[in-house]
Amino acid sequence: MSETISVSMMVNGERRDAEVPVALMLADFLRDNLRLLGTKVACDQGACGACTVLVDGLPTTSCLTFAFVAEGRDVTTVEGVTAADAVWDAVQQALHEHGAPQCGFCMPGLVMLSKGLSMQPASAEAAGWLNANICRCSGYEVIRRALAPWIATRGIPA
Amino acid sequence: MLQYSEIAATRRRIAEFQLFRPDSIDEACEILAEAPEATVLHAGGIDLVNRLKTGYAPGRIVALKAVERMQDIRIFDDRIEIGAAASHWQIENHAGLKISLPMLPAYVAGLGNIRVRVQGTIGGNILAGEPVYEMLPLLGVLDAELTFFDASRRSWFKLAARDYRRGPTAPPFLTAITIPQRSRSVIWDRRLRPALAMVLSLDWDGDMIRSGTAVLTGDRGGPLFTSLPADRLSRSQAAANCADIAADWARLFPSVDLPSGPGPDYCRHVAGVMLRRALQNCLLPS
Amino acid sequence: MTLRANQLTQVGRSIPGVDSRAKLSGAARYTSDIAMEGMLHAKILHSTRAHALIKSIDVSAAQAVPGVIAIVTGDDLAALDPHYGMFIRDQPVLAIGKVRYVGEPVVALAAIDEATACRALECVRVAYQDLQPLMTIADALAPDAPALFTDELHAHALPPSPVNSRYVQQPSRNVLFAYDYAVGNADAWWPLCDHIVEQNFSFARLSHYSLEPHVCVARFNEQGLEVWSNNQDPFLLQLDIARIFRLPVKAVRFHTGFIGGGFGGKSYCKSEPIGVLLAQKARRPVRLALTMAESMQTTCEHGAQIHLRSGVSANGETLVREANVLLDGGAYADASPSVAMRIGSRFNGPYRWKAVTTKVKVVRTTTIPAGSFRGFGSAHVTWAAESQMDVIARELGIDPCDFRRRNFIALGDPGAPGETPLDCELNEGLDAVARRIKGNGGPRINGRGIGFAVAVKSGAGGHRADARVRILPSGSALIATGVSEIGQSTRTAMTQVAAEVLGLAPEQVEVEEIDTQTTPFDAGTHASSGIAVSGIAIKQAAEKARDALLAFAADVLGCRQGELDFRQGEVVHGDASYAVADLVARHGDGAPTDFTGEASKQTGAGFFWMPAWTAAEVEVDVETGAFTVLQLINAAEVGTAINPQRCISQAEGAAVQGLGQSLFEEIAYEGAVPANAEPLKYRVARMNDLPSRFETVLLEQGHGPGPFGAKGVGEAGNLTIPAAIANAIHDAVGVRVTDLPLRPERVLRAILSDKIR
């Protein structure tokens, strides 16, 4: 019998309770249990950030975070950002208009990383913030340009 | 010799374990003492989880997340106490630290990336035992003291950060880090990381250097601490001898050669340059 | 009817990618997202030895683990045709009796979940008898080196030698392939040179580092085999899998969705047969998802040693050049012979030479097999050749840009006899980057320097692509090609081409998913062929579909076809317009359900040239050898930009890969073990590595052979970066670094001229 544990957390604004293996990663809880396939797992080592989700508003490497760590906390995935309002989120819109996605595999993680930045009132290290995730295709320049308003103001644009 | 694992590391490979979630330090100590050999701590989990993915299966895991006391950062007149489970993010954003020891939040804000800093803890950084991780060397030059609980002996002990080295077995339980408050200048150079990084701290007594410590660390070894050759140098004495002092220090850097690495001679040469520049930075009027 | 540039409405627009919203919202589905009823999960046991005989494999304990359904080893390959490789089939699906690199798949098993599969693999015991590892080119060529292959080679038809060349397969021990190229009479020209420069260069073994690792799901059913994979070349893989498993090609069906990065790493057969083998044995669907580290140990870019000698006249005319290249091919052939041919015939670069001779050897070593990689050999060539061009210019005292301009091949000139005439004008790009990097000029700053590099790479040689366009009764169109969407924006570009021809908005064009059973054939998503070759096929297919519709409409409306046009999804006749559905309804019984056009495009040896120009500015710390790239200005030339923004993105992305290759990328070995072939340890460029000034100039000279004058762009932008940076370092501090990556200690060593190790 495998060791299980009950977890309860808010995912994209909905309360989720489940009995899961203790060793289950948050990324797999989201993908396998909740079928939220937007979150991607790429490097499986915490290097690339493709699996980034927000936990209590801060970017979190879901392939390095046990599901039980999110107990009682507020988790947001790319589906949550997309569905939050009927309108497209501002960071997604900016990335879209600047043509940021190439293969797209890093994009859900990058959207969440950027969303986390946009929610920061004033971060001193905005450019450093976006350095967290790897995009092997785009050369970053489009991303840098798309997110310039957030980097420049270090906060939510008016 | 580098070992190659015939089964690729993956989160799917993590063996099941018994999970403990104490909410006090005492409770954590009790759990550890029940089976010291088979129990490991999970702070932020970055290094632990990556290790579990390679097949390492300790059996019992104690998550420190709920021990709020271990995330405390407290500022006293003579010292600063940081709970071992404080995250990098908490340290870099701590209002009191920004006033009392501003170099620490500034340094920490440059570590890794935002994901690592949100998840990773200062204790995990120290106890992961990775030579490239910077908290142990940094705390060493700040003359910090580490407070440990030895679960097998059920006893508490303190150790200077400078003297701690993680061995191959699970480390003792680190609960807090104490940094003395002093008048000091701290300068660092991380530009050549991971090959080499350097921190220099000079403690001042008026215009005299009471003591000075430098540390070199890199992916080929370290941390390597050295003290200024003589105590109580005057600013001008030290300034006049920057190059010699730096060269003496640099020679002590250990010689470890890795493929594709820069080689020991390069490290020694550049260590000398970094130290000289740091000394000049501290000592010479700009 | 041909459209002139000023009449174009869809081509030339920088619309966001047609799949951009899906990718940004997480709705885009990749192969790694596929799950199906009853699906098993596979895991691989890799060799821990570089070179060893397999004495025994004991899987009994693994077999006994509950939840394990099938285990396969080299013994399970007996009934198959078990080797693969692009031209030389030498790589077994699983090791057969012998392993040849650390990481080689030895055993694979399928279980109810990955955790069970991992646990079961831990119970497998493999006994090896070690043989001598051959970790480097020197090891493999040593007189007493053992032969990595002792048995017959599994070769099949190699292509005819490209012009001016000849090749030999396995000319000597541990040499997989040798390729010689010669134009002109080198012996006659060397004595006439006033100045000769000779240097050795090295190029590092690189990782593709695609974020989505190799993954496939395979299942057998009554019709045969069905596979979902993220391979770049579904049609080639279909043929390979059919051959390996002795199945009729028709019984093998491949599906390809979005692919999370490729860069060549997902070209040609890789781990897919292992998944298929397990599905066959388990009689259940099997998912084989490698980890990114496993992917990095599946294939890589060739490390190389290049000896280059060039002779010029006193006034700076390029006369004769000789290159000797040793490529580290790793343990198996993969695409190495083909890469060797490209390298061998590309040392002319963008210049006129009286004579060029090249000898390339692919050396087998007990390391990760090297295969296709963005640039397909041109990165190696450009690194050495453009570094040396700079050295020559400096020694002659000629401005490096002037020296290049003096010798550029002219537009329309083949450069060397038999080559494809150059379809771009090289001065424009060099002028553009030179002008921009210098800005307002200003005094020279100590420790700073500027360097240039230029390259041309051939694209889409020997490629075939088919396409189909269907106009539906709704007036919208469905288009189908076998080019996989790997980030290059093929769906967007093809949509714009079809929309242009059909007078539709991009939203009215939909791209079909790739399914080898229904999708028209494509020779593979490589060699930057997509827009130029498939784009032509799509354009022609769209024209045919429109003609079919208009012929039908003319019939229904009782007019001549020439009086009709198709615009915005409706058939237009004078002032009247008709919905397609209405025309179909008017026709009544027997009306077609759609209007289909099909077309095919086959190219010859070379189809177009992709040029790249780079100007870099660096600042060097002379005491540590560390340097900062302050500016990186690149230019790309795409004939006609179907979507300028997507073209710039290709160039930028390639340039940043080139930046990583310049600064830190290298798979290093420690003994027999790859020391950093895993994501956390292999350093790739991140956002903060970008120079503060990073610009891309997009040129459209209009000579591309593709639709509306387009050509490919994907593989050029990385080529010039390392040499431009090395040249800038030379300009800054007067020293030459000839090994990649340009690590600080190499720069410092050059500065201190070997005083320190």
Ligand SMILES: Cc1cc2nc3c(=O)[nH]c(=O)nc-3n(C[C@H](O)[C@H](O)[C@H](O)COP(=O)(O)OP(=O)(O)OC[C@H]3O[C@@H](n4cnc5c(N)ncnc54)[C@H](O)[C@@H]3O)c2cc1C
């Ligand atoms: C991409 C990346 C970049 C990084 N960059 C940098 C960098 O630039 N500079 C740098 O210094 N570091 C860097 N790091 C390291 C990072 O700071 C550490 O991984 C992190 O701090 C570890 O903390 P954790 O709480 O997650 O550790 P955990 O994984 O929870 O713990 C690590 C180890 O310490 C043990 N442990 C944890 N807490 C205690 C305790 N209180 N008592 C006893 N044992 C304990 C655990 O059992 C485990 O063995 C980087 C890491 C990554 C992944």
